[in-house]
Amino acid sequence: MMNRRFGWSEFNGMQTERIFNEDELYRRFLDVWLKGDSTISSSAFQNTSNTDEMSVDLARLTTPEKTVSEYPNYGVGSFLAELARKLGQQVLHDPIPGNAAHSKVKGNKTKSIKKKLAKGSTVVLFPPK
């Protein structure tokens, strides 16, 4: 059946999904990135070293708890795919073994972009103290 989740495809034997603008993305963050006013520092929105990609999870395929299930010291921030796209980023579903929700926000992250991602994010799960 075709529904709004159309656009399935296969990559490396794993099904990939189209990510819509209204989709929420989860980004893990450490307590060192949580500011006193409970907002997240822009430093939490960096590309993985030596890449132009930042890992996130597609919220509708996971939960905040699952996102940090292997990372007990982390919290989870959430932002809309639309925000990343407005900032010139590509948002792609990129499932990996053990994490079907894994996605990536691809593109150069200038200071301004990182700050806007931070400002557009909300904490959905606080890291343990």
Add this chain to the structure above:
Amino acid sequence: MNHPVNVNFCVFDAPVPTKTEEGWKIIKYGEESVNVVRSGFLQDRAMVASEATKYEIIDLFSTGNVTHATSGTSSHLNIEIPDNTWFINDKTRSIIVYNHRAHLPQEMTWSSCIHAELPQNSIPAQFNQAFQRIGRLIRFAENWDSYGAKSIDKECISRGVNILKELVKFKFNKNIKIPIPFVAPLSSGGIQIEWEEGEKYLEISINPDPLAVDYFATDKAKEGQLTLEGSLRSMSALKELLTWFISGTPEGLAQLVFEEPYDE
């Protein structure tokens, strides 16, 4: 019976243990002179390190409290390190800090003498938090963020500490109220120091390989979002940025021009 004594820091006239056990150790740092130590003269140098936590601590710029108790003989020492921050020294450009309560082993036979005096400088308690945060970063090893981050570069930490120290001096000298910055690690192995209030935002990032200090400032004007970014070439430029942050307008941000030559 041991008598706990509160002092701000101490220097130990003791040889570095040849073999360190897991746990804390205190070692002498800097020039060594028995007479100097016994006469009470201090070089403001002391060092606290932990094999277990990989602090490489260094020296004191300033504050910190150590509660110590001697056993009554000069060969035994027991130290409790409280939560307060310790601090640095310009000469080493190395770091400090811990924020955990730690206990030295009960028996430490390698320490033969202890001396202490009040610090020459003190850091406002709120700034201590920022220093403490920087100090924590030295323990961040490869992949500390689980996304493949580099370990935090010591030079970046030193530079960050020096910047904060300059700001403390600036605060005192000008008697102005500098907001306490937030300090965060960067996956590049650098650190970020940031201030934010309403729409105003100022960020200093210090990155390694090669060491580079950049700034990014943004504010909301009638015409839209204004941003200013570039390489931070001098402390005076940072002070101008901070002055803007504290009392400037969005238009003031647009008018900032830095032409100073690079300095440390």
